Amino acid sequence: MKYFPHTQQDIQQMLEVAGLKSMDELFGEIPQQLLFNREFNLPEAMSEVEIRNYFEALGKRNSDLVCFAGAGVEDHYSPSVIAPIISRGEFLTAYTPYQPEISQGTLQYIFEYQSMICELTGMDVTNASMYDGTTATAEAMMMCVAIAKKRNKVLVSATVDPKVRRVVETYAKYQGVVIETIAEKDGVTDLADLEAKLAADDVAGVILAQPNFYGIVEDYTGVADMCHAKKAQLVMNAKLSALAVLKTPAEWGADIACGDAQSLGIPMTYGGPYVGYLACTNAHVRKLPGRIVGATTDVDGKRAFVLTLQAREQHIRREKANSNICSNQSLMALWVTIYMSVMGNKGLNDACSLSYSGAHYLAQQLVATGKCAMAYDKPFFNEFAVKTTVPAQQVLEALLANGILGGVRIADDTLLVCVTEQRTKAQMDKFVEIVNNI
Amino acid sequence: MIRNYDKLIFELSKEGRTGYSLPKNELKEQHCICRLPANLKRESAPGLPEVTEFDVVRHYTNLSNKNFGVDTGFYPLGSCTMKYNPRINEEISALPSFARLHPAIPVEAAQGALEVYYNLAESLSEISGLGAFTLNPYAGAHGELTGLMIMRSYHMQRGDLKRTKVIVPDSAHGTNPASAAVCGLQIVEVKSTANGTVDVEDLKPLLDDTVAGIMMTNPNTLGIFETEIPEIARLVHECGGLLYYDGANLNAVLGKCRPGDMGFDIMHINLHKTFSTPHGGGGPGDGPVGVRAGLEALLPNPQVKKDADGKYYIDTDDKSAGYVSNFLGNFAVLLRAYTYILTLGRENVKMVGPLAVLNANYVKESLKNEYYLPIEGVCKHEFVFDGLADKSTGVTTLDIAKRLLDYGYHAPTIYFPLLFHQSIMIEPTETESKETLDEFIAVMKKVAAEAIENPDIVKSAPHSTPVRRLDETTAARFPKTTYKQLLG
Structure with a gap:
């Protein structure tokens, strides 16, 4: 097997050092009834030639439309330069940058990613990326509840993509967060309904989309004031590629911006991987989940980058964490960073x-x-x-x-x-x- | 020269440069974007760099040279299963016949893709001994959350609403309690015995009719197999709870024993650990979730199924725990994992666990004179030292980790698990050769010797990396997280 380097001689020598007589002894403590003793019902090993033929044949059963x-x-x-760069083993096969001294490549591109996301959205700060736009919006919902402390209701416009809404609703259900839908009127959010639903002073956050699910660019004039007067956070799920032209979430007065960055040149690949983004104003940085990279210096005074504000994160806070997120979609963040660099x-x-x-x-x-x-x-x-x-x-x-x-x-x-x-x-x-x- | 490269992409920018080309807009006259109402447009342009295509290629190539991956060298990061990431997986994952598929394409036009999903789910079922899998969750933590949603739904749908506690061992990954909390569950910690396994006597009094279930890793985070698992399963089931298997350590037992046979009801698998998909500097991975027969309906929507004629279709179930993703997970990651399973085949899948365990025991036994081994005995895929054997040097686990960087190794996982003060958690996977391990062992011994003879060189390490130890305190106290903030 080309992925296993062990010769029979290696195995014998290594067992000897480990003080064992056979490979079975490596699992000697496991109760007999738990050991798996039959052949797996899986295909036999395929050579690379057979693998290529197999997937080529499968691919033909998909239509290229x-x-x-x-x-x-x-x-x-998708510009041609992206795939070869992100395929470099130094990026592709690295883990989370826990050892910053040998991870400056990853840390710096995340810093560049954060800078560009903030430029597009107008927000002050963003994390190092999320799984996708649906989960990023669910995290935004959780942020609203954490910020409000004693409120557990979040409003979501009917003009937000139903795929996003159903993930938000799923996350909310298990946390006892109440999701109410703001009605739509003529393809846009019914602002009268929003105002009515805010009246009871019990709303933690309001989630809107730009452009909305129907592709319509909504006019959110006055909406931020309406939310803030009732101490509700305004969350805007915005399509990043369109923000080169459209008024930014920050300009609309949003407290949190989120969504999917797939529109920045990521192949569709039957649903993923993409990358979600989650950005906010400085006021809420301590409630922002996920990784954040910051600039610093090393002992010689050299500029360097490092994971920072980790006191927010799940591996420190454990059951007190606001989110269980403990990775980012790093390679896809690199994808869109290169995209934004090339496109400008x-x-x-x-x-x-x-x-x-x-x-x-x-x-x-x-x-x-x-x-x-x-x-x-x-x-x-x-x-x-x-x-x-x-x-x-x-x-x-x-x-x-x-x-x-x-x-x-x-x-x-x-x-x-x-x-x-x-x-x-x-x-x-x-x-x-x-x-x-x- | 290479490692002195220290530019940000923004610092290469020069007004007027471009790095892209697009077709001419023939329809601009008639349908100009300038007609979009002014109050809907942004007021100022985003500050993106203006660089050429070649600038971009050279910049990111230089950045990659400041990174260390599995391709670069040995990466014994405990609990992360840093095995070789085969290139054929990458080739298959990028095939245009899959990459060009929009998720809304009719199922008749995506039979090849759906077969990949279906077959991979079936393969994972066979390998893990559970009835059915969803591949929709995006990562290990996401799989945990999904699995706990299934656990809660199971109880809720039986009308058993008081089960809101989940038991988690004190040796668990921090993600376990965090996932439980996000799922609206309260965490109860169960203690470990002196040999690092779950204390069954401590567990018993915790089991009552408010317990939704228990989350376990087996082997646990110390690399020790929980031999009492049949008894634990019996006790938890008897009290009406479910057993959740955190698949972070599945590589240890791959081919040797199966979570389903151990008595687990729900589990997640990290495809980016056990099934060789690249970690990508933190993602994307994928976190499939399996359930025992009888719980299939609770898997997240959408679900992929096969009809009597062998045609694949996409279904939803009203009993489902809900929607956790945009569509069917990180599909390109699924392609990689399935390629890996087909490449290994039935005859080699069963060798993964044994060879990984052999490598771990070899390294452990070779180093236990120089490093303090708190728990003796055969380990599984990983093991934990509690710092140096010689406690008089003042050299910490952090120092050792940093010194390893000088010698061209990634550091092991450090200060985890929390059961010991100076944890060094080492996981050499099955794709590492005896020669690689021998060199690593020699370096670890050398560092232990340096700690005695020349501790300062260890305490001030690393010396030969692109940057040296960082000022993390200032970074957190005065956060600068964007180029704009850096400019001040």
């Missing part, structure tokens, strides 16, 4: 511009067929909801037959369609033509 689906996961451009502000803006133009063109063309109508009359970014005159499922099937993943069905007659900088005019025209021919 032109992707117009979004709903939290988008088909963005100008590249991010160009990608937003292409996505925005494409989405607005496609929406206009689809409406022109007479078979679709905009579900909402609100400003949107690169994703939009359309009502279809025939069942949405039928539209998706017609597109699928032509190698197109036409979007995500969110109601029997409603499709959520997403356009990124990777979609061409020709692809969109084909989409429209197929819909027109239904």
Whole structure:
């Protein structure tokens, strides 16, 4: 076996040093009835050639489609330099940077990641990353409750992605946190309902999305004041790639920003790995879960980076911890850090511009067929909801037959369609033509 | 030259440089983003670096040179199972036929991906002796939380609402109590005996009808097998509780005995430990959760199933403990782990535990004169020294760890478990050769000798690393966590 270096002679010599006669003696203390004595019901070992053939054949049972689906996961451009850099063994095969003297590579890129996330969101401080956007939002919910101390109700807008809401609700359920939904009105958060639900002075936090699940850019003017007047934290789940253009969570007055960074060039890979982000104002840094990297100096005065503020973390606080998170999504944080470095502000803006133009063109063309109508009359970014005159499922099937993943069905007659900088005019025209021919 | 590289990417920035290329926007005239209402747009541009593609490549290559991975050298970090991460796993995980799959793709168009998920879950069931697995949780701690949610749901759905306590050994990873707390459970600690295992006599009085279950690691964090596990399982089940197996140490018994056969009801596995997926500097990993037959419905949604015709589909169950992730976990990590299992095959999976245990015992026996071994006897995949055997030197475990860096080794886990003051926890995995271990043993002996002959060189270590000991106090007192804060 190529992964085991032991020769028979090695094994004999090592057993001797260990004062043992056989390999079985290594497990001699284990009660007999617990020992596993049959062959595993697993395939026989495969060579690398067979492995490649096997997965190539499996891959053929997946369809390679032109992707117009979004709903939290988008088909963005990924610069060629990223994969080779993150594949370097020094990054790939390192553990958590517990020995900073030999982990400055990891620690510095996390510091750069933190800096860039704060630039995009406008927030003061962020942790070193979370698993994904759904769990990052659940952690934000837990932060709100920890900050409020004696309140255990959190409001979540109906315009937040249902995939995020159901994870928040799951975490809340086991902690006895009450989640109430803020109604939606014409595709956006019903601010009158929000105000009414804040009235009882018992809300720890309010979770909103930007752009929202329907791709709409919501106008949150006055919302932060409304929350803060009732001592509730404002949490904004924002799409990072769009923040190159959109008003930032900080500018809206949010206390916590969170979400998924998949839109920063991470491949879709059937749901992961992605990376979540969680950022906040300085006031709440002690309640921020997860790792944080800070700058310092070594004994020679050299600039260096180190995991810091660890008194917050689970391995110190144990059962008093606000969160059980004890890792980060480091390699994917490196992915988006390289992405942001390569793209810069100008590249991010160009990608937003292409996505925005494409989405607005496609929406206009689809409406022109007479078979679709905009579900909402609100400003949107690169994703939009359309009502279809025939069942949405039928539209998706017609597109699928032509190698197109036409979007995500969110109601029997409603499709959520997403356009990124990777979609061409020709692809969109084909989409429209197929819909027109239904 | 290389190790003197000390720039931040922001410090390479020069106005006007770019590192990207995108197609021209043919639709800009008609559908310009400038039409977005001004009050929805940000007021100032984000301060991202302006660098070329080549700047980026050289910068991060230089940063990688300041890092130490398993690829660099021996990494005996206890409890972390730093085994070789095969490159074929990486190749398979990046195949475009998987990488380009959107999670909302119809199941008919993702049969290959669903088969990977299904088969990996089945393989883990066979290896661990539990009935069914979810692969949705993203990490070990996330798996723990998911497993505890399942434990609570089990009791809640039986209408048994008073079971809100979970028993955790005092030797447990800090994550165990933290996960229990996040799941709304109260923690009760059970003591260890002098030989490091759960004290069954201390456990007995804790077991009543308020106990939801117990969380255990076996072998435990001292690398000692809990031989009383059949009795513990009997007692916990008798009082109506469930047994949770923290899979952090599964590598020790892989192929030798199975958590399901030990009596555990729920467990998580760290794919990034036992199944060779890279740690990536802290993630991504994946933390599959298994349950014994009868609890399958409680696994998180969505669930992957196979119909009578062999077609895979995605299902949800009303009894499920809930949703813990965006979709089906870190799928690319699942591809790696499945590749590893297929590469090992049935004949080699069973050798992982024995060879890992052989390596640990070899190192332990070779060093027990120089380092204090508080618990004698055969260990499993890892073991713990309580500092140097010679207690007169003033050299601490931290000093030893730092000195090892000078000799080109990653340090073992230090100051954990908390049962000893000077814990040095060593886990050499099965992929390390006798020669590597012999060199490590020689260096450990040399450091022990230095501690007596020249303690200052150990106390002031490391000397030859890119940076030396850091001022962590100032870092925490005046946190500077972004470039902007660094500029002041």
